[in-house]
Amino acid sequence: MPDRNPVRLIKKYPNRRLYDTRTSSHITLSDIRKLVVEQEPFQVVDAKTGEDLTRSILLQIIQEAESDGEPIFSSDMLRGIIRFYGPFQGMLGSYLENSIKAVADIQAQAGQQSSQAWSDFMSSQLPMMQKLMGQYVEQSKQLYLNTQNLFGMFPGFPGATGRNDKNGKDDDKA
Structure with missing residues (x-):
């Protein structure tokens, strides 16, 4: 009987092993990466608590990919992303998500071309x-x-320079 749940359920056990409930077998991060590339919907949950661990596993896959070969994220870019956590977090997240979606859409449109033509x-x-x-x-x-x-x-606003007299001199005494 075919699985009626379109989302593939992966359980993560305390021994850090991942278990694919659809195939009834243990899988690796590499296998999950293949699911992402193939656009197979899945969710990773803690086997004991049921907590959703999908983001954590995806971050692990990114970390492994960044360690192998040529990384996408430079140290300066990662520092910039870290600085955006806080007041601009939603804006940056939305911008990055839309940018990646646009690149994916372009790739899908160009999918009929050979990989060499796309590379050129x-x-x-x-x-x-x-x-x-x-x-x-x-x-x-x-x-x-x-x-x-x-x-x-x-003056007094977070990030203010403290200059507010007529001569442009600091009110703050160092």
Whole structure:
């Protein structure tokens, strides 16, 4: 009888082993990565508590992939992501999610082309994309700095410079 649940259930046991309930067999992180690549819906849960561990397992897969070969995330990029946790967390998460979705949509549209043609296209577009991303980063940086300067006009506001006398001198005594 076919499994009626479209989401594949993977159970994680205290010994850190993963068990695929659909195939009734133990699997590895590599197997879960294949499920992601094949766009197979799945959920990883703690076998004892039922707690959803899917995000944690996906982060583990990313960590392993970043350790092997050429990483996607540079140290500076990871530092930037860490800095965004807090007030801009939702905005960055939404931006990254939409950006990755856009790249995936482009790949799906180009899926009929051979991998070599796609590779040639991307390599020819790389300089333009780098220039556009550089411009975007610079604009984002300027927007952030302008926002900080705006808040600096209000003494006592978090991030304010503390300058508020007529001569532009600090009110704070060091």
